[in-house]
Amino acid sequence: MALLIACGETSSLPYHIALLRFLNGTFDTIKRDISQIVVSIFCCQHKIHENARICGGESLLSSSFEDLLTTIGKKCQLSAQDYFPQKKNFDDGRDPHVVFNVLDTMLKDNLERLKIMRESISFSKKGLLGLKFQDIHTEHIAVVRDLCLEGKLGAALCLRRKMMQKGFVPDVFTHNYLVNGLCRSGDMEKAAWLIREMLEMGPLPNHVTYNTFIKGYCLFDNIDKALDLFSTMINSAIRPNRVTWNILVHALCRKGILEEDIMLLQEILNDNDKESPDVVTSTIFMDSYFKNGDMVQALSVWDKMIQKCTEVDVVAYNVLIHGFCMSQDLKLANRYVCEMLKKGLLPDVYTYNTLIGALCKEGNFSESYYIIKVMSKMGVIPDQISYQLIIQGLCLKGDVVKASELLLFMLENSMVPEPLVWNYIIYFYGRQGDLSSAFSLRDQMFAFGVPPNVFTYNALIHAQVKRGDIEGAFSLREEMLLYGLSPDVVTYNLLIGAACNSGNLHFALLLHDEMLSRGYKPDIITYTELIRGQCMKGNMKKALKLFSCMRKSGLLNDHIPFQIIIKKYCKLGKRVIASNLYQKWLASKVDDNS
Template sequence: MAHFIACGEPSLLPTHIAFLRYVNRTLDSLKHDAAQILANFFCFQPNIDRNGRSFCEEDILSSSAKDLMTAMGSECCLEAQDWSSREKNFGDKECPQAVFNALDTMLKDSLDRLKMMRESISLAKIGLQGYTCNYNYAEHATLIRCLCLEGKLGAGLLLRVKMMQKGFLPDVFTHNHLINGLCKVGLMEKADWLIRDMIELGPSPNRTTYNIFIKGYCLVNNIEKALYLFSTMGNVGIQPNRVTCNTLVHALCKKGLLKEANKLLEEILNDDDEKNLQDLVTSTIFMDGYFKNGSIIRGLSLWDEMLQKGTKVDVVAYNVLIHGLCLSREINLAHGYACQMLKKGLLPDVFTYNTLINALCKEGKINDAIYIFRVMSKMGIMPDQISYKIMIQGSCFNGDVPKARKLLLCMLDNSMVPKPLIWNLIIDCYGRCGDLKRAFCYRDLMLAFGVLPNVYTYNALIHAQVKSGNIYHAYSLKEDMQSKGLYPDVVTYNLLIGAACNLGHLHFALHLHDEMLQRGYEPDMITYTELIRGHCIRGNMNEAEEIFAKMQKCGFLNDHVPVQILFNKYCKLEEPVMAFNLYQEWLTTKHYGRLLHPLQTHCGGGFEAFSCIYVTLEELARRKGANMIS
């Protein structure tokens, strides 16, 4: 019994267990009796009991035989009572040999029975192990695929290693799931290692493996590596198919390489496919590429070509067409194709409506966008988060805060909790309107629905406080922001520095600037402009000039506002020479000498700014009686 357990035998039936226990007891009894008989046989000492009386060997043999028969039973052993009977004359000198013969016979019979039992159990074990191995292989392979779909790639790779350690190699279908999961998250080095492992150990990669790997490189914008993989497919005897073609063509079109995409298409497809060179997917990809590159005519001509060939266009093709027309601001034409789509029995999806709504909002046609939004709901297409975001954003940009608020409440009624971006739009819109009460009210409502404010939320609230002149409340919001584990950004510091400078609190503005540098943020043009404004308000012209020189070193001269601030301050101080020198230095700057020439600066405010500067300088020169401008 102990031998079976040590060998890892499977569970035995109760009858087997009982039989093994019986055999163990029998063998123990045989060993004990044999040892006693041998001792009596070879040691010629009289048998003496406790009282010193001797008893005969015949009594020992008789009692031992009876005990043996009781332990074994007549079913599983020889009839030992024939040998133990007094009628067999065990007392004579032939008796020991007869006993040994009986013991040998019983022991041999028991060992033969054990051998037969072990062989039968081993055969059963082999069959059970084969079934279990097949079951475990299928179960583990399925589990690896499920883990990959859930994004648990580490667990899937670990299970693959354990399977291989047990001598089971997952099939290529399971390996493709692992490679696809790695490519989706951008772990291309891991995917490359896995494919090399497949080539070395098996199973060999197939066409699907290469298609997944090529798509992964296209997703990480490494089109060169994807093309190299495509060129090596023929070396291993794998022919590319339509999926390979469409993946590479889509990647090239995204980069604007439409000519290269056409050449690649002709290279991949065989001569037999020349009549039907492009299928629906390929034509849709090319049409999308033409529209995104601004070639609206080529895009429409490709659409007409598809219809002439009798290609059955689907909703995706119409969506690409409508989106391309909206990018080209051909909204009326896009709306016409949407109506044509309905006439052909194709129901627009949420992407179709979102495209039209977004184009109308960008054009400022909020009422038309609301009409499309209502038609969308009546057609049974429920608006999603993107639909509401577009509508709320368009309403806020056009200053229609009540409409944006109604849309937000409609989302909440439909059990759609908005993302922080939508909340921030409403809060910022109320803050710009000066309605601090409603801005903080929606911040509290945001928290009530379990949406945590982010840096942009606090920046919107700080901007609202700054606009109302509450610099201390704005600073307390920054402190509250830090207590929530959020760190202020450059926009936060610029808002506070600008508010402090406007109120004349230059020391506080400089303190915020130092704190900004300590946190590792680099000041931008707005930071320097606000500090220049603060120094000019306090009359610290030397410090303002130093900051302006620092801006020049950093390359922040893309705006005329800092120059206008300094110029206006010098004019108020009646320092025309300093004002003219500043103006002349600005003009001689390489960047602005090209950008702000009167013949080139009719847009963006540059020409108007310099016209004012000329007029102001002439007025100052007239006052001083000096002709400063040639």
């Protein structure tokens, strides 16, 4: 009773009712404190404004938290109705033992309710934090994958490391993104390190991981490493599958290996996979036979596919059509295009481009234009390669005007070609001596946001040199440097040749020294131009010295520079020296061949 009076409870009430009110007040206080804790959790996790606070005893909670507190409050609220009959004439003079028994029961029940309330709040806090962490890590995984696709592998690996430091290990799917990105960039050592970490720390690599790793080695022609990894897979829990086999077969066929090694791989694979070679494997073999010129073997593979009722796809037909186009058998190529359509397989852009390329080689440009129209009607949009094939064919035929018109058609249809197409037309304008059209096209490149490259300037320099405008050629070289483009071996050869033809050997040798300082190695053309320039000046000793340097540098013992020297000695009337040099050259050719 003293405790009740100290807490402000009136002594006029029965003591058990007063005690009930005291307990209810205590639990209301606890509930308000818990509501403040929940609000702080909610504000922290969802970044509510800093001024969020509890005003007037009412919590600034979302509906979900209000429901939570309401539920907890109902579970933990004391009510006398649960324990005493509702009688207006309730008399305090009843049996005190009954009252104390009731109060004892009330205390036990409410202690249980306090436990439930504490567990509910703890569970809610844990759920909120767990959900938040899960959302953060899901976002991080998505960022890692996006960074891999963009080629920003350093940032992706850094984010992975931070996630693992916080105890979250990305799944194997995300790690496969990283392995694929590293293999595509050629960083095979780091890819191997990542797979070792997966084996040590998890997640364990799967078929996709190893197949991606093997494909990376094959991509950079390291077939030995790929085969070693294949052997490792055989002795591990992850056995090679059809994808592994197809990757290795494609790499071996590309290297020209078709028989023994591939059959050995087939035997190893058959231990795990009793199925016959699928359409992918057969297509790889067929393509390799076509490229090696073995038409009989290629068609044999095709016949086996048809006999085994293999479901042939568009890719297999494309390989077959491409093989016939390589042998210039357009009738058979068109026949199988018709067969595709009869089977309900629609030709794709690769199919049409194969036909366009073959027609352009034959000079049949009218038929090429017709195929472009057919593509559009069939719902296949011609791509840059479609137009590029026709433009190259027209340029080789000498019809640069039509090629330029087709380029204009592409621009009018919002298809800006790559620099290669522009360079082709510029080069052939220069060959025809039409420098004004060549420079006009160069200006159009700038206007359409296509920056000219080294090949563009080489084509223009070649046109200037051919025209005899040496100053114009050298000014283009200065323009290249202003745009941040470094001259290559072709650029230097053109300028050295121009300087030698104009008799300016000193400048030619300066260009040769500059070429060496930039890390470029002179080729046969470089030495031929310098030898011609020395011979024009009558500096035969220097010409022979250059020829000797050419041989020591490991270049082929070409006859053109030596022929220039022999002819010059003959013009000078020194036929004996010319004959002796010729005999020495023949002897050196025999030594080189042996």
